[in-house]
Amino acid sequence: MSELVKITIDDREIEARAGEKLLWTALENDIYIPHLCAIKDEKRPNASCRLCFVEIEGVDHPVTACTRKVEEGMVVKTRSPHLDRLVKTGFELLLSDHDLKCAKCAANKSCALQTIAKERGLKLRQKRFKLIERDYKIDDSPAEFAYNRSRCVLCGQCVWADREEAKVGAIGFTQRGVNRAVTTFEDIPLADSICTECHLCVDACPVGALYYKSDLK
Amino acid sequence: MQLMEGEKEQILSCVDEVLSNSTKEKEDLIPILQKVQAKLGYLPVLAMEKIAEGTDVPAADVYGLATFYNQFRLNPPGDHEVKVCLGTACYMVGGDITLESFERRMEIKEGETTSDRRYSLERVACVGCCTMAPVVVVDDEVEGKVTPTRVDGIMLELEGKSDKSDAKDSSNGSKNTGNKDDSDKEEGERI
Numbered sequence: 001m002s003e004l005v006k007i008t009i010d011d012r013e014i015e016a017r018a019g020e021k022l023l024w025t026a027l028e029n030d031i032y033i034p035h036l037c038a039i040k041d042e043k044r045p046n047a048s049c050r051l052c053f054v055e056i057e058g059v060d061h062p063v064t065a066c067t068r069k070v071e072e073g074m075v076v077k078t079r080s081p082h083l084d085r086l087v088k089t090g091f092e093l094l095l096s097d098h099d100l101k102c103a104k105c106a107a108n109k110s111c112a113l114q115t116i117a118k119e120r121g122l123k124l125r126q127k128r129f130k131l132i133e134r135d136y137k138i139d140d141s142p143a144e145f146a147y148n149r150s151r152c153v154l155c156g157q158c159v160w161a162d163r164e165e166a167k168v169g170a171i172g173f174t175q176r177g178v179n180r181a182v183t184t185f186e187d188i189p190l191a192d193s194i195c196t197e198c199h200l201c202v203d204a205c206p207v208g209a210l211y212y213k214s215d216l217k
Numbered sequence: 218m219q220l221m222e223g224e225k226e227q228i229l230s231c232v233d234e235v236l237s238n239s240t241k242e243k244e245d246l247i248p249i250l251q252k253v254q255a256k257l258g259y260l261p262v263l264a265m266e267k268i269a270e271g272t273d274v275p276a277a278d279v280y281g282l283a284t285f286y287n288q289f290r291l292n293p294p295g296d297h298e299v300k301v302c303l304g305t306a307c308y309m310v311g312g313d314i315t316l317e318s319f320e321r322r323m324e325i326k327e328g329e330t331t332s333d334r335r336y337s338l339e340r341v342a343c344v345g346c347c348t349m350a351p352v353v354v355v356d357d358e359v360e361g362k363v364t365p366t367r368v369d370g371i372m373l374e375l376e377g378k379s380d381k382s383d384a385k386d387s388s389n390g391s392k393n394t395g396n397k398d399d400s401d402k403e404e405g406e407r408i
């Protein structure tokens with residue numbers, strides 16, 4: 001077992017397991033840090049959502065909490081004008097190509113984007129970046145669930161579930177740049193792919209991209 | 218993209234050969250794709266499936282790689298290859314409009330090939346003669362100042378030319394194909 005050490009997060013002294021990623025330590029202690037892409041069991045996190053920035057005393061630039069390991073005596077800050085600005089920018093970039101229609105979304109009230117907005121006092125809309133409208137066709141081929149690519153935040157939670165839990169390999173990241181997407185091989189409907197419809201990916205999706213049809217009222 | 222006669226066998230033996238000369242490890246995936254494309258001219262779906270099987274990598278990941286890198290193409294080169302420059306200079310003077318004109322004329326999207334394999338359309342980034350912008354490369358010939366009117370001219374010239382290979386019959390004009398949702402494209406007017 002890893003040794004217990006003392007660290008400080010936002011002026012609170014916390015007992016933590018050395019070597020654990022800071023993000024999980026903070027969350028366990030009810031200290032909220034925005035995050036979308038972090039997966040607890042993943043050895044080398046993607047760190048792609050860029051929302052979990054924190055400041056550590058003695059480190060001269062903000063670091064992502066999902067990749068930083070806990071060390072004895074660490075002094076961590078989760079809020080500062082600089083950090084808040086970074087998170088806001090990351091968040092606004094995510095919204096800039098997001099099909100924002102919460103009232104019509106299956107994830108309404110259980111959505112990670114809404115949580116981040118609430119916790120950080122951010123607006124669920126942005127004007128700073130040019131809006132990229134995405135109106136991909138919804139893949140509703142599976143019996144119980146559907147996939148709306150226009151609401152995907154590319155967090156990778158579903159791909160992890162598909163590979164590591166379901167052990168199927170039906171979906172993955174394809175294309176690049178603004179066209180980056182989670183799709184099946186050849187972009188075919190899920191029901192025509194090797195997808196087993198175990199819906200572990202739906203359970204993993206933190207937003208309303210992969211959703212149960214029954215949740216859509 | 219519909220396979221031509223004998224193409225299936227060709228793909229299978231090509232993939233077999235490339236795989237047998239590789240480690241079949243995940244790390245070898247890009248060289249494998251490169252070699253197969255060098256032999257076949259593109260990466261057919263069947264080839265990607267067989268490569269996925271052979272390397273034990275999910276097919277979705279092979280597809281992910283093939284769609285990530287510009288060097289890979291998922292559609293066969295046409296008898297006539299048209300490459301529209303969208304580098305900064307060409308883009309500034311309407312390279313995107315030139316591209317759209319070709320898309321309309323060929324009834325395909327950028328990155329695709331007509332189902333009779335007569336034409337393929339690609340975008341490139343600066344071919345090095347920006348003063349002639351907007352630039353288009355047609356079968357390795359550089360064309361400058363390609364306005365939509367000139368696109369019509371180029372298409373007429375190409376229609377007059379015979380196929381590079383006479384093996385194919387191109388009786389039923391160019392119909393769109395490709396794997397993207399482009400079927401509902403309207404017949405818009407030429408600009």
Ligand code: SF4
Pocket residue numbers: 098099100101102103105106107108109111112113114151207208209
């Ligand atoms: S995914 Fe979340 S933010 Fe996006 S529309 Fe649905 S509820 Fe709103």
Ligand code: SF4
Pocket residue numbers: 151152153154155156157158159182204205206207209210
């Ligand atoms: S579908 Fe959901 S879980 Fe998958 S990458 Fe998109 S947002 Fe994340």
Ligand code: FES
Pocket residue numbers: 034035036037038046047048049050051052064065066067
């Ligand atoms: S949770 Fe750390 S970068 Fe996404």
Ligand code: FES
Pocket residue numbers: 302303304305306307308342343344345346347350352
């Ligand atoms: S930008 Fe088109 S040739 Fe340079």
